[in-house]
Amino acid sequence: MCSPRTAATRPRRSRAGFAKCARYVGEVLGKYHPHGDSSTYEALVHLAQPFSMRYPLIDGQGNFGSRDGDAPAAYRYTEARLSGYAGLMLAEIGEGTVDFVKNYDGKFEEPLLLPARLPFGLLNGSFGIPVGFSTRIPSHNLKEVAAAAAHVIRHPRAKLEDVLERMPGPDFPGGGQIISPPEEIRQAYETGRGSLVLKCKWEREQLARGQWRIVISELPHGVSVKQVSEEIEALANPKPGLGKKEVSQEQKRMKQFILDQIDQGGVRDESDRKSRLRLVIEPRSSRQNPEELMAALLVHTALETRYAVNLTWLGLDGLPETKGIVEVLREWGEFRVATVRRRTQFRLDRCEERLHIVEGRLKAYAKIDEIIKLIRSSEDQAEAKHKLREKFRFTERQAEDIVNLRLGQLTRLDGAKLNEERKALEAERKGLKLLLGDEKELKKLVVSELQEDAKKYGDERRTLIKTAERAQLEVSVLEEPVTVILSQKGWIRARSGHGVDLSTLTFKDGDALLQTLECKTTDPVIVLAASGKTFTVDAAAIPSGRGDGAPVNTLVNSSSGDIVWMASGAPAQPLLVSSSAGLGFVCKLGDLVTKTRQGKDFMKVDEGAQARPPVKFSEGKFVAALSSDSRLLVFPLDEVPERPNGGVGVQLLSLPEGISLASLAVTDGKSLVVSGIKRKNRAVATLDAKQLAEHIGRRAQRGRLADVGFRPDKLGE
Structure with a gap:
């Protein structure tokens, strides 16, 4: 949005000639904004x-940068002037419509x-992060905003549906497509917060x-050709x-997919200043299938x-x-109606x-000879004014005007013009008083001005609003049995088939087997970390072969x-x-998925x-905790x-402190397998219903020592 400080230094006539940007930057710094020149020029x-900007407020001449992030030329080289749209912001600034305050040093207003x-604020949008809050307002179409604003002014109790009928959604400078469903757009406009999905054309x-x-002819707002090209390059040549x-394995698969789909050097930017993107x-x-290629690019890039x-x-309220x-x-x-009321009052006063x-001139015209004689007989202008007020009952302002009147304005033609002007002014005064005295008429004027501006400055919508599903990359995977092997140090791998001979598995020095899992290549594998965090990995994405696999965190x-x-x-x-x-x-x-x-x-x-390994169960009435x-x-x-x-x-x-939970099991209360170490060997015992009954209590109790002839450390088989 254009700040009042920046706009106040620019030419009032929207189509004035170009001037150096250095001049405008200097005036802003000297008169209104005593800070760095870079922020002003930016x-x-x-x-x-x-x-x-959907509707640029400035016409620039020279290098003003590009959407690819190219920097503009220095302000000593570029020139600027106000655009036609800027007139919609500044045309009425001299008609008493807004308040003025002194600048930072009190020398200017x-x-x-x-x-x-x-x-x-809706036409060009806004973005920023002030102290304590942030804002991100999308741009909109001028015709649609004018229609929605006019409807709300006519119907103060207008509903959201009425506004969305006239202004269905944002309209970005670069076009593109909004694929969000109507419910998401409605929620964003109803609550003031939301998220819209943008897609390229x-x-x-x-x-x-x-x-x-x-x-690709249109990109989502804020996305550049350079950014998309770099993202495609990163897919083709990934880095850790x-x-x-x-x-990662996913990066390797995507690299191979991109290299199989796109020819080497096959991404080119053919945009130029004259043509569109x-x-x-x-x-x-x-x-190849273009839909499949674009689906992959839409998922993995900013397209x-x-x-x-x-x-x-x-x-x-500020x-x-x-x-x-x-x-x-x-x-x-409400602001616009108040502004037009102030403008109308200003015009009425004028x-x-x-x-x-x-x-006063018409009155003087009727007695011009006497007035000329009276002025000539006066010693000075002050005496002439005094005599005019005394003899002819002129006011101070009328007497001042008559004394300063040129003789060439006393012809018969000027007298006729004065009569016509008086009639026109009386008619204008009557109309202005009617506006000030009738709120409905004032609102009608505001609405009619909105419609005129929309007709004169409006254009067609650039951004298409059409609901569509978000792109998804579907990779066909052959359903086959697979055994997933997890080591104690977090290395994971897959072997084809079930019933893998565990004695043939090898691990890195200091590592050993933690768990094996028999599933299919189409199944998701859920992984639980000691921190309590869960992850989901596709079984097909797990590295296979005779090697050690890869760490899960890759x-x-x-x-x-x-x-x-x-x-x-x-599930x-x-x-x-x-x-x-x-x-x-x-x-x-x-x-956990x-x-x-x-x-x-x-x-x-x-x-x-x-976190401990969870316990799967299907039947059982009791929990056994060791x-x-x-x-x-x-x-x-x-x-x-x-x-x-x-x-x-x-x-x-x-x-108690220093003691931890060693094992859990779900049991039917009739039997429970307990295992532990006895004389350096693994021992197993089965507790029957009578023995288990001695340990039954309530949750969160201390429990009793398990007397099984050895030190137990695991429950269940």
């Missing part, structure tokens, strides 16, 4: 860029606001001999992520992106607030002042934390999740503790709450 450049004839251009190429030594993508083969909407404004679009238009309508002068965006468990199966599979601190809850396997590489914090684990000091507690399963969204959990077993 604001001027932004207002002149047609790819940044600057307007507090600009008397805009249209809501430029592309077409398949047919060439000779069955060849074709993809031509921060803290990683090598690229043109980004050409040449396929490697004409037999499809989200635009955050934050309608935070300074209201009529305070920032996030407002819905109807309230924004209503407040602007009309009455001129009428007063004309009436497949997902995880830290170097230990991986304690992995699983795959029916409805019940789980008993716990931590070494003795906290736990019940959930389903599907609750994540949609992004970042994963999600599912279980909150206390400092010094870690502490590291061999105390066993059995309590009803229904005492453990179900928490599908995860969290901290409840205390399962009371643990």
Whole structure:
């Protein structure tokens, strides 16, 4: 948006000649804004860029930068003038429409606001991060905004549906397409906050001999050709992520896909200053599917992106607030009506002042000879004015005008013109008083001016609003059995088939087997970290072969934390999740699934503790909990709450300081397998119903020592 300080230094006539930008920067610094020249020039450049402003307020001459991020020339080389749209903001500034205040040193005046004839906050949008809040307002179409504003002025109780019927959504300078459903657009305009999905416009251009190429003619707002080209290059030549030594398997697959789809050097920018944007993508083969290629590019580049909407404004009270679009238009309508009322009062005062002068001249015209004689007999102008007021009852202002009147204005023709002017002024005064005395007439005038401005300055919509699904890259995977192998240090790999001979597995020095999982290549594999965070990896994405595999944190965006468990199966599979601190809850396997590489914090684990492998169960009425000091507690399963969204959990077993939860199991209360170490060998015992009954209690109790002839450390088979 154009600040009053910057606009106050520019030529009042919108089509004045060009002048050096250095002149405007100097005037702003000297008169209104005693800060750095770079911020002032950047604001001027932004207002002149047609790819940044939907309706540029400045006509620039010279290099004003490009949407690819090229810097503008220095202000000593460029020239500027106000555009026609700027007249809509400044045309009425000299008609008493806004208040003026002294500048920083009190030598000049600057307007507090600009008397805009249209809501430029919506036309060109705005973005910024002031102290304590932020704003991001998209640009809109002039015709649509004028129609919506006129409707709200006519109907102060207008509903959101009425506004959206006239102004269906943003209209960006570079066009593009909004594919968000109407519900998302409505929510953004209703609450003042939301997110819209923007997509590029592309077409398949047919060439000779069955060849074709993809031509992108419009990009989402804020996206440049240079940015898209760099993103495609990054897909074709990926680099390891921060803290990683090598690229991930997903990056390798995407690299191969891009190299198979796009010819070397097949991304070209054919845009120029005269034509519109043109980004050409040449396929490697004409037999390829353009839809599949574009789906991959839309998913992995800014050709499809989200635009955050934050309608935070300074209201009529001068305070920032996030407002819905109807309230924004209503407040602007009140401001515009007040501005037109002040303009009308100013014009009425000027009309009455001129009428007063004309009436004095007509009165003098009738007695011109006596007046000339009286003036000639006076010693000076002050005496002449005094005699005119005494003898002919002129006012001070009329006497001043008559004394300063040129003799050439006393002809018969001028007398007739004065009569015509008096009639016109009286008619104008009557109309102005009618406006000031009738609020409805004043609103009608505002609406009619909006319609005139829309007709004169409006243009057609550039951004297409058409609901569509977000692009998805579907990679066909052959369904085959696979065994996933997880090591204690977090290395993961896959072997084809089930029933893998574990004795043939090898690991790095100091590493060993933690868990194996039999599933299919089409299944998602859920991984639980010691921190309580879960991740989801496609089984097909896990490296296969006879090697050691790859660390799990190269497949997902995880830290170097230990991986304690992995699983795959029916989403409805019940789980008993716990931590070494003795906290736990019940959930389903599907609750742990994540949609992004970042994963999600599912279980909150206390400092010094870690998540434990969850326990799968289908039947059972009791939970058996074993502490590291061999105390066993059995309590009803229904005492453990179900928490599908995860969290901290409840205390399962009371643990003194230094003691942790060693093992968990779900049992039917009739038998329970217990294992541990006896004389350096692994020993197993089975507790029957009578023995288990001695350990039954309530959740969060201490439990009793498990007397099985050895020190137990694991429950269940």
